[in-house]
Amino acid sequence: MGRCPSLSRHLEHYDPNVTTTPIPELGRRAKEASRVLATASSEQKDAALLAAADRLVADRDIILAANAQDVANAVEAGSTDTVIDRLRLTEAKIGGMAAGLRQVAGLADPVGEVTSGWVRPNGLQISKVRVPLGVIAIIYENRPNVTSDAFALCLKSGNAAFLRGSSGAIQSNLAIAAVLRSAVESVGLPADSVQLVEDVSREAAVEFMQQRDFVDCLIPRGGRSLIESILANATVPFVIDGDGNCHIYVDESADLDMATNIIVNAKTQRPSVCNAAESMLVHQAVAEKFLPSAVAALEGVELVGDARAQEIAPSIAAASDDDWGTEFLDLKLSVGVVDSLDDAIAHIATHGSGHSEAIVTTDLTAADRFTKEVDAAAVVVNASTRFVDGEEFGFGAEIGISTQKLHARGPMGLPQLTTEKYIVQGDGQTRG
Numbered sequence: 001m002g003r004c005p006s007l008s009r010h011l012e013h014y015d016p017n018v019t020t021t022p023i024p025e026l027g028r029r030a031k032e033a034s035r036v037l038a039t040a041s042s043e044q045k046d047a048a049l050l051a052a053a054d055r056l057v058a059d060r061d062i063i064l065a066a067n068a069q070d071v072a073n074a075v076e077a078g079s080t081d082t083v084i085d086r087l088r089l090t091e092a093k094i095g096g097m098a099a100g101l102r103q104v105a106g107l108a109d110p111v112g113e114v115t116s117g118w119v120r121p122n123g124l125q126i127s128k129v130r131v132p133l134g135v136i137a138i139i140y141e142n143r144p145n146v147t148s149d150a151f152a153l154c155l156k157s158g159n160a161a162f163l164r165g166s167s168g169a170i171q172s173n174l175a176i177a178a179v180l181r182s183a184v185e186s187v188g189l190p191a192d193s194v195q196l197v198e199d200v201s202r203e204a205a206v207e208f209m210q211q212r213d214f215v216d217c218l219i220p221r222g223g224r225s226l227i228e229s230i231l232a233n234a235t236v237p238f239v240i241d242g243d244g245n246c247h248i249y250v251d252e253s254a255d256l257d258m259a260t261n262i263i264v265n266a267k268t269q270r271p272s273v274c275n276a277a278e279s280m281l282v283h284q285a286v287a288e289k290f291l292p293s294a295v296a297a298l299e300g301v302e303l304v305g306d307a308r309a310q311e312i313a314p315s316i317a318a319a320s321d322d323d324w325g326t327e328f329l330d331l332k333l334s335v336g337v338v339d340s341l342d343d344a345i346a347h348i349a350t351h352g353s354g355h356s357e358a359i360v361t362t363d364l365t366a367a368d369r370f371t372k373e374v375d376a377a378a379v380v381v382n383a384s385t386r387f388v389d390g391e392e393f394g395f396g397a398e399i400g401i402s403t404q405k406l407h408a409r410g411p412m413g414l415p416q417l418t419t420e421k422y423i424v425q426g427d428g429q430t431r432g
Contacts (some may be wrong), residue, residue, distance in 0.1 A: 031214045086272060151177075162215060164205060209230060278332075291313045357385075361381070
């Protein structure tokens with residue numbers, strides 16, 4: 001997308017055989033735009049975000065028509081209900097996307113924030129200041145709302161957004177990206193502040209991951225196959241937004257009514273997202289009392305478990321070895337009975353993905369041990385894993401949830417899309 005095309009262009013059928021702008025050229029343009037964005041004022045960036053929000057709503061019919069093509073193609077291809085749910089846009093969802101842009105416009109600009117400062121004995125004044133990363137590349141699957149969400153967070157933090165969506169959402173992404181480019185250009189910032197790769201081939205995806213001359217950070221938003229491709233092929237720095245194989249451990253001292261409410265919410269409120277619970281562990285001391293009522297409350301959820309769970313609740317099917325480490329992203333839950341807190345922590349260490357883990361307990365010592373010993377981006381006590389989210393944490397929005405430890409971990413908001421540089425001010429000092 002080297003220029004800002006007419007929106008009517010995106011009602012046409014996407015032809016993968018048509019020559020598209022080479023990925024290195026898109027990267028070069030994004031890099032040039034990032035230099036402008038690095039010094040753009042907060043007022044300019046906010047104006048672009050507000051203009052984009054208005055245009056998303058004004059051009060919703062065009063976006064919905066493009067999305068209808070993607071949905072029809074997905075249905076014809078036999079995609080699952082979960083995939084189609086993530087793909088489908090409605091007027092309400094577009095309104096939500098616009099609201100998200102306005103929300104980001106209202107957040108504090110992290111660029112230029114002085115995070116620390118000190119004076120050396122020789123009089124040098126040293127400070128650390130937040131600056132943009134530069135070009136943030138984002139590769140994502142069938143979720144066209146990510147196109148506007150990623151753009152908003154990148155722009156507010158002074159970064160160019162270099163986007164590569166999936167083939168299944170190409171029509172939607174093209175239409176949304178055109179709106180965003182037009183809005184950015186309308187306030188005097190480069191349209192190339194947002195670039196969308198139109199080539200949706202696997203080869204293009206690999207090439208996208210290897211643009212070392214232009215990409216400062218790559219963030220994948222997708223399932224295990226995408227993460228595996230990143231690990232195998234990426235030559236640029238990346239932050240893994242990985243699997244959410246999230247556990248809820250019901251301790252022997254748990255309030256069982258609370259535990260039931262938490263597991264039902266964590267599993268069923270929105271099962272297709274990364275912070276939904278995928279496994280429940282129950283202390284053997286409360287398993288006979290808790291499991292029958294929990295199973296009844298989880299009506300409609302496919303339950304698989306170990307032999308002890310099955311013995312207590314025969315409706316639970318046998319879990320395979322793979323089930324314990326699988327992010328189902330669906331109404332399916334693995335259930336295990338453990339002898340102790342130690343066993344629960346060990347199980348999570350073996351099967352967890354480092355995303356979010358929860359304990360339900362009234363024992364402060366057990367809660368303290370769980371929070372200290374479980375290695376995850378977020379550890380939750382007596383609440384649903386669904387709260388592990390940038391907006392719920394008060395960040396306003398997030399680009400993803402990092403399951404690695406460098407440079408960001410957990411929900412990534414605006415500060416995590418910046419880096420820091422040192423400013424050293426002197427009055428003629430030289431080093432002896």
